[in-house]
Amino acid sequence: MSLRACALISLFLCTIGASSQTTSGVLGDWREPTGSVIEIFTCGHDVCAKMIAISKRAPTQFDEKNPDPSARKHLLCGLQIGYGFHLTDPTHADGGRLYDPKSGKTYRGAMTADGDRLRLRGYIGIKAFGRSETWTRADRSAAVCAN
Numbered sequence: 422m423s424l425r426a427c428a429l430i431s432l433f434l435c436t437i438g439a440s441s442q443t444t445s446g447v448l449g450d451w452r453e454p455t456g457s458v459i460e461i462f463t464c465g466h467d468v469c470a471k472m473i474a475i476s477k478r479a480p481t482q483f484d485e486k487n488p489d490p491s492a493r494k495h496l497l498c499g500l501q502i503g504y505g506f507h508l509t510d511p512t513h514a515d516g517g518r519l520y521d522p523k524s525g526k527t528y529r530g531a532m533t534a535d536g537d538r539l540r541l542r543g544y545i546g547i548k549a550f551g552r553s554e555t556w557t558r559a560d561r562s563a564a565v566c567a568n
Contacts (some may be wrong), residue, residue: 446511447534451556458559468514470503486525498566
């Protein structure tokens with residue numbers, strides 16, 4: 422076998438291995454219970470979250486519950502709903518803020534990834550006074566916003 426053929430086979434095998442690896446940690450795309458997809462990404466030194474696909478099962482396509490009346494006609498698709506999180510390790514982010522478009526309220530937040538599940542905790546004051554929600558890892562095959 423020629424050196425070139427060996428190199429091509431090696432490259433092919435490396436590509437297959439890389440594409441079959443699952444992403445771990447809090448970063449990536451996540452599907453919330455109604456089916457909308459949220460991207461969690463680094464933004465400067467922080468971790469942020471934005472809605473990148475809105476499910477047809479979502480109660481609305483607009484930010485209707487926003488406390489600012491002028492923002493209620495903004496589309497949810499592309500809306501940043503998390504900011505200021507700090508990675509404590511690849512599977513935990515804490516100290517950020519989460520905006521809940523279902524209620525129009527912003528909470529302090531924490532995220533913990535466990536494989537293909539992301540547990541979010543939104544709270545006021547201390548973590549004991551809050552609500553948790555579990556999201557599942559999504560892939561980019563979901564329809565992504567045009568924004």
